[in-house]
Amino acid sequence: MIQFDAVHKRFPNGTTAVHDLSLEMPEGGVTVLVGSSGCGKTTTLRMINRMVEPTSGTIKVNGKDVTQQDAAELRRSIGYVIQQAGLFPHRTVLDNIATVPLLLGWNRKRARARAAELLETVGLAADAGKRYPHQLSGGQQQRVGVARALAADPPVLLMDEPFGAVDPVVRTQLQDELLRLQKELNKTIVFVTHDVDEAVRLGDRIAIFRTGGHLVQCAPPAELLARPADDFVADFLGAERGLKLLSLQTLAAVPQGPAPRGGDWTLVLDPAGKPLHWSSKETELPVRPLKDGDSLLAALNESIASPSGLVARVDADGVLTGVSSRDDIHVHAGQAHSAARVVAA
């Protein structure tokens, strides 16, 4: 666990970057720091590994005050990933990943073997190891950045807008990859982003900061979306925060019934029972079947796009299990909101 207790940071030029911050970041969880530009997110992050020293207050990592530890040693025990990866341009990818193990005194063979293993962990082909950073795409470089941070298996990972410089498709892939890795690795992660959707997707808890380094609210995403502490938080989450909450709920509990026959629209299946398209007398339109694990937001979207107003539901093999109506999805969307408000109260 990472604990901030009454932490204050004032830079020599008089700027207060962090104001009286008390915050706990649970072990094995992802805490996301969000807020407008200049509100103190990066300063907060960098105080954890002593790249910035607090003016007052204490920060403990796993019960130990960071200022009582050797700064270089502390940094080697905490993974750090930044935007555009920050890789060493004249070192191969493998050598980049092996940086911290080598600093820790591992022999070259062991460090290289660990680096090769991590390449695979972060979804890169083995031959990427021999290349130099500029020979990789931005998304691939970010993966190398994550691999480098994980090399010595640190319990804590600090990530400062790690996916900020890649396009939205690659960004989603990198987020998926991080969620997958986190299921296996259970690191204590502190993640800085500007992007509310990214925060909702990745965070077990989200801490929202206001200019001047004030923490306004820290809560799990569903609680934050259902009960923002004040107008600042509500505005920051955006007008469509109701829909964002639906992105956290699955479709599983929405009832389903048999696909209609003889109406305006018929759901056409292939011989294996997999939906092919919606068909009417005049035309055929695409169907986008959903699985139980898909979100209520995806279901709502599909219920609006579907010509029949029905959402086709399929099992893991893509075989039709039934259809859900627009009305049922709406009712569940409303119930999801009420439930989140009650839990948060």
Ligand SMILES: Nc1ncnc2c1ncn2[C@@H]1O[C@H](COP(=O)(O)OP(=O)(O)OP(=O)(O)O)[C@@H](O)[C@H]1O
């Ligand atoms: N070394 C420094 N000296 C003086 N002021 C600084 C220093 N580093 C940061 N600041 C100021 O402290 C405040 C907080 O900066 P910080 O980088 O922590 O914010 P941030 O929320 O991470 O911003 P962004 O989202 O734009 O990266 C800003 O006003 C910034 O200008």
